[in-house]
Amino acid sequence: MPAPSTGVGAVAIWTSADQPGLGDQLLGRVIQQELLARLPGWRMTLCSPDGWRRPAVADGGLVAEPLRDRSPDELAAAATLTVVCSDDPFTLELATRLDPAHPVVPFGVREVPAVLAARAAFVAEADPAFLLDHVVGLETLPVRVAQLRQLGELPDGDYDVSEFPAGVVFEDRLAILSGARSVTTDDEHVAAACAALGVSCVGPAPRGSVTELRDELDRLAALAEKTLAEQGGDLGTRMAVLAEENHALRLAHWLLRERMLVERQRLVEPLAETWRERDEAVDEAAGLRDRNRELARQNEELAARLAHVESELSAWQGTKLVRWTRPLRDAYGKARG
The missing domain is CATH 3.90.1640 (inorganic pyrophosphatase (n-terminal core))
Known part of the structure; x- marks a missing residue:
């Protein structure tokens, strides 16, 4: 000091x-x-x-x-x-x-x-x-x-x-x-x-x-x-220049604080818009994830149904009726062809 x-x-x-x-x-x-x-x-x-x-x-x-x-x-x-x-x-x-x-x-x-x-x-x-x-x-x-x-x-x-x-x-x-x-x-x-x-x-x-x-x-x-x-101290000899400099410095500091407020506003506005877009993107992504989960569920359901149908078809093809009538069906197919 x-x-x-x-x-x-x-x-x-x-x-x-x-x-x-x-x-x-x-x-x-x-x-x-x-x-x-x-x-x-x-x-x-x-x-x-x-x-x-x-x-x-x-x-x-x-x-x-x-x-x-x-x-x-x-x-x-x-x-x-x-x-x-x-x-x-x-x-x-x-x-x-x-x-x-x-x-x-x-x-x-x-x-x-x-x-x-x-x-x-x-x-x-x-x-x-x-x-x-x-x-x-x-x-x-x-x-x-x-x-x-x-x-x-x-x-x-x-x-x-x-x-x-x-x-x-x-x-x-x-x-x-x-x-x-x-x-x-x-x-x-x-x-x-x-x-x-x-x-x-x-x-x-x-x-x-x-x-x-x-x-x-x-x-x-x-x-x-x-x-x-x-x-x-001589109160009458206070330096006017010092007083002016003091005032100028403090005014500059005050104006700097005001400018910082304006600059922050300029930063906040695009930042707030970016956050809004981010929130919209997050919501959209959440919707897509829900849709993907639904499609995956439907795919699993269709795959299970297909496996069941293939299993029933295989069982049907293995029955005696199908095996014994196959030559007759083949001959009939050739005759029609």
Whole structure:
């Protein structure tokens, strides 16, 4: 993790993005986007215990710095402020070993250890998932639902959700929630996402509200600016070029995700047609196999009847009447000929 540039603040956001849970993927992204809106030009670094060394399918290509590669002193020196939005025991314990002068804010953590709560600048309890619309375009979710149906991940018509299909990215998980009739979960982050999407949910009540979340984010941004000023950072000399580059890179990443959605649609349509043709071919092949079995049965029946007739003919030809009258029949045949 590089050291912060002179005059430019840096926030380290500790997540569990190397895990597949919806909250693992969602919380850090929301906090990052909200802080970027409040602190333009600041560098926001997402981190997780193993980071890019253990990518998860659900992360959608997110690049996170590995926390295990740095000492507590290095981590504290590389950021103006650290936000912890992970329930991972390693991450929570590591946060307690940072320099006591370094501000740490647990955000959306289910159970903050007493040691961490005692040294934290403050504890933010509202669930960041309330503002999920800032990290995914809600207008794209119906398109994703249609694609997931074409891929066989979702049934046609209404459906209920109690668990997610394996191997789908976090945007697809949000799409699955958005199209559900109802959701049953024991994950409060999923419950908060359902509240944000207006979907009926049976599960734990999410903590906080949108208003409380925004207030806590404002407080977090103010703390970051105050800390940078106390550390000698000149807020007036933040580099405009850096801010523009940051914005351009994040916009490019957003557009790339949108393009991936379009490209998947282009892939899904012919793939769905191919699957339809395959299903028709399978049905046709099954019909041909049934017809072949019927023909084989008829052939066996005819063969059995022929064998029976040949057996009766042979028995008839062996009777005394046939043998003794044969010379007479031969003579009669010659006379007629």
